[in-house]
Amino acid sequence: MVLGMLGVFGIFGIFAGSFLNLLIDRFYRGEQILIGRSHCDNCKHTLSWKDLIPLLSFVLLGGKCRYCDKPIGWINPSVELVTGVSFGLIAGFSDLSNLSSLSVLGYLSILSLAGVFIITFFADIKYGVVYQEVIVVGILAVLVYWITGEIGGTREIRGIICDLIAASCAFLFFWILHKAFKGRAMGRGDADLAFLVGLTAGWPNVIVALFFSFLTGAVFGLILVVTGAQKLKSTVPFGPFLIAGLVISLIFGESFINWYLSFL
Ligand SMILES: [Zn+2]
Incomplete structure (x- = not known):
């Protein structure tokens, strides 16, 4: 059961990590977050679904862009891997039986907070910036966690x-x-x-x-x-x-x- 949850959350995390990669780049460029196709940083070629499977595409393409052969870099797969491992561990160490809607909200706030720190960690390495709006999301996540209270005992x-x-x-x-x-x-x-x-x-x-x-x-x-x-x-x-x-x-x-x- 625990191993199953770990796997489910791990895979969910790998996909969430792929979304975090998108946020890292789009916040930096000031682009719309949810609109617009992803493209190669180097040759600007629009990426198809085959190029966007988290971790798998990176491995299958040998770490290079399909269209211009330029290395994709280690940050993208690292974000996906770290998010997958983090989400898996959070689920693995949690008691996920008897979930109430309040504790679900609490867990969502922990996962969001993990995402906030992963974005900030890698955006600072990649671009040397800390996104203020992402930090605000993190602060809200902590507040929600405090309010839901239940998980760590009422605060x-x-x-x-x-x-x-x-x-x-x-x-x-x-x-x-x-x-x-x-x-x-x-x-x-x-x-x-x-x-x-x-x-x-x-x-x-x-x-x-x-x-x-x-x-x-x-x-x-x-x-x-x-x-x-x-x-x-x-x-x-x-x-x-x-x-x-x-x-x-x-x-x-x-x-x-x-x-x-x-x-x-
Ligand atoms: Zn390219």
Whole structure:
């Protein structure tokens, strides 16, 4: 049963990932989201259904455009794969028996939130931007999740206020970094994303999320400089590290905090 749900949600996720790819590109170009056929980024040839089967088309075409032979790039299949795995895992770790309409809404908000973070992660790598409207959708998803309450036990007002303060502090921290370095260290989008990361992680997990985002960012930056892939001065988008830090905090946050407190 669990394996079946995992498979169903995984496949649904792979197709959802293909839609997220579309959003990543169309938000960037300011195009209509639902109207218009997809086309190759390079040769502008309109893509047929054969070119648009998530993951499968990429494998069958050997990672190249059918019409101009230009490599499609690793981001598109990665988005599909990551979304499939995320949706599968969310279903796998959920108790999907006895669903009420309220808990269905709660799960939909978790899946939407996962989609928001996947779009933001890959859009920042691909284009170096954080879409503000996508972050707003993420904030709404967290609010819906809080209201549906049922899944994580009904939320207390005090916890909600703590999480709002955590999110505001994270936003303020990145906003100050953004202003202090005149936008060279952090973009304004990083502050918006930090708010959503804080809201999702909550207090005190937000500390773990920010700690690991800077740690992974520093390690990654060091590797790039040492291997000569990047010069010291050039900027690396920080959004992906914020999201990596969030994922680490959601999985290991509690044990990490307990481990840290054992030293005090
Ligand atoms: Zn092409």
